[in-house]
Structure formats: structure tokens, C-alpha cells
Amino acid sequence: MGVPLRQALVVAKYLMAQKLRGKKRFPLVLMLEPLYRCNLECEGCGKIQHPEEILNTYLSPEECWEATDECGAPVVSIAGGEPLIHPEIDTIVEGLVQRKKFVYLCTNAILLERWLPKLKPSPYLTISVHMDGMEKLHDAMVAREGVFEKAVKAIRKAKDLGYRVNTNTTVFNDSAPEGMRELFNFLNDDLGVDGMMISPGYDYPKAPNQKVFLNRPEMIKTFETILDSPERKKWRFNHSPIFLKFLQGKKAMQCTAWGNPTRSVLGWQRPCYLMNESYADSFIELMEETEWDRYGFGRDARCTNCMAHCGYEATAVGSMLENPLEGLKAAASTIGGGPSK
Ligand code: SF4
Numbered sequence: 001m002g003v004p005l006r007q008a009l010v011v012a013k014y015l016m017a018q019k020l021r022g023k024k025r026f027p028l029v030l031m032l033e034p035l036y037r038c039n040l041e042c043e044g045c046g047k048i049q050h051p052e053e054i055l056n057t058y059l060s061p062e063e064c065w066e067a068t069d070e071c072g073a074p075v076v077s078i079a080g081g082e083p084l085i086h087p088e089i090d091t092i093v094e095g096l097v098q099r100k101k102f103v104y105l106c107t108n109a110i111l112l113e114r115w116l117p118k119l120k121p122s123p124y125l126t127i128s129v130h131m132d133g134m135e136k137l138h139d140a141m142v143a144r145e146g147v148f149e150k151a152v153k154a155i156r157k158a159k160d161l162g163y164r165v166n167t168n169t170t171v172f173n174d175s176a177p178e179g180m181r182e183l184f185n186f187l188n189d190d191l192g193v194d195g196m197m198i199s200p201g202y203d204y205p206k207a208p209n210q211k212v213f214l215n216r217p218e219m220i221k222t223f224e225t226i227l228d229s230p231e232r233k234k235w236r237f238n239h240s241p242i243f244l245k246f247l248q249g250k251k252a253m254q255c256t257a258w259g260n261p262t263r264s265v266l267g268w269q270r271p272c273y274l275m276n277e278s279y280a281d282s283f284i285e286l287m288e289e290t291e292w293d294r295y296g297f298g299r300d301a302r303c304t305n306c307m308a309h310c311g312y313e314a315t316a317v318g319s320m321l322e323n324p325l326e327g328l329k330a331a332a333s334t335i336g337g338g339p340s341k
């Protein structure tokens, strides 16, 4: 059975089980941040501005596995910071794969070639590489020359060795639609990545460059232009068709931040991966004691310009519970990396 289908089936079964149990809120993707330390300082990043003592704190493999067991989501996205700086990242990944979690290891790929010998290819492991544009734009966004070239080399090597490789692109002010199309053609056709993710940049108040962010109407216009392309049919997006419609302003949705709970070195982050209003001591406390209805578009000013997949993709996939056919398509594309429709 192909990996995407396997993932889609596991997620579909999981969603049905939640429905049968009558669960109103449940996790779909655990966002695991085992460290905040990074080897880059990207223009639009709001994750790395912590005091040294926090940057020096790493979750142990046991803490990562405990959080995963506590949460129970079928998919785990390892983010940060740069996960490949963690000295035990291979052990963390191995323990998650043994638990049959679908692991997305997010990285800027600077250290990827060094780690590949220690990361076993597996149908449960996808390496997800940060790619914000073709060479000039990407190196400008990550504020360092040579990173694009290094990432491309690492992606080619990982693909040659049989890893599943995805990319993750954040769209900013300077992401001209024609440049994004060129990037997606390159990733899709030349590098042959298994899936691509796109998201508008979230306007983190602490990001080094506040001028890079688009507001909501600008984002919708940019995504409409990028995706209104005959080439789009061949692009293998790792998103549901519903989420892509949402990005183009063709579908209204509300955020379901509880779908992507975040466990960082500081605890279970409230309310979402993007905002750190407070921390819960346990996953159950996060789910039961967070006032979820306070967050989302029109409810909290900090959510006004957020259209990120960590808030809205779970809403799209959750539609399976209301419309099984549409939802199955969403699960297949989102978690399985199928082509967008
Ligand atoms: S966006 Fe990612 S790679 Fe860039 S500084 Fe932030 S954590 Fe590091």
C-alpha cells in the first residue's frame, strides 16, 4: 500500500473513531517543538526570540514521546527552532516512528546531509524542508547566502536515498506570484518532492522584519493569483482542496486551533502554534481549560491576518465528520500529499 494512501486511511479511521465517541474537539497534528534554538534568523520568524536559558532548553526524547502518547494525534510535526540542532533528534524520530506516528521533520536543511545516515527512511517519516522561494528570494528571507543551494543539494540526496521529502513555503510580501509558480514548478518537476505546503506568514510581533507580512485581503489576492494557473493541476500540494479554496477567499472557515496542539519546551502552548498566551501543564488541561471560542477570525485581533494551516487545515479535514466524501478527499490530500484539485 502506498504511503499517502496508508496515511489517509489511518487519519480517516481516526476521524471516524472521534465521531463515534462523540468528541467535539480532538487533535489531528501534534506540533512538537523540542527546542527553540535555530542556526538561522529568518526575516519573518517569531519563534527564536527567547532568552538564552530557554534557547538552551531541549525536550528529552522521553518528554517528546510522553507528549505524543498524551496527545494521541496520528501525525506529529517536529518544528522549532531547528530540530536538527537537537543532539538526539534521531532518537526522538525513531521513537515516534516505532509508535507508528506519521512524522514530519521540519528543517531548513542546513544540517540535513549530516543527519541522513542516522535517520532511517520509513513510510512514517517525511522530511519537510523550508523553501520560501527560488535562490535570491529564499536566501534573502532566511537572511543568509548559500542556504537555498544547500537545501536543494540535501533534498536531492534525501530523494536519492529513498526518503519522502516535502517542502514548506511561507508566502510574504515579496513573494511575487510568478516567482512562487517558478518555485513550485522547480520543486515539483526538477526536484520531484513528494508534497508541497504553502502558508501565509503570520505577523509575529517579534519577527525581525515587520514589513514582510501581508494583510488578509492581500494574502487572498496573492494566493488567488498563484493558484489561478494551469500548472496548478500538476503541483502536488499537501493540502486539502478546501484549505486551498480558503486561501483564495472562496471558502469561509473558522479556526480550530485545538486540531494542532503545540507542545514546546515551555509546556502545552495556548491557544495555538502561533500565539503563546499561556501554557498548560498537560494536554488534557490544554483541551479542557482553554476558552477555544475566544480565538479565530473576528474574535481576537491577533487572529485577523492569520490564514495559517495550523489553524485552518484541521477545520478542512474535520469536515469529514459533516461530509464524508469531501472529508475523505481532504484527508487524502492533506495528510497523504495528494495533488490539489
Ligand atoms: S523560520 Fe525556521 S529556520 Fe528560520 S529562524 Fe525561524 S525556526 Fe529557524
Ligand code: SF4
Residues within 6 Å of the ligand: 255, 256, 257, 271, 272, 273, 274, 275, 295, 296, 297, 302, 303, 306, 307, 308, 310, 311, 312
Ligand atoms: S486564527 Fe491563527 S493565530 Fe488565531 S488562534 Fe487560530 S491559529 Fe492561532
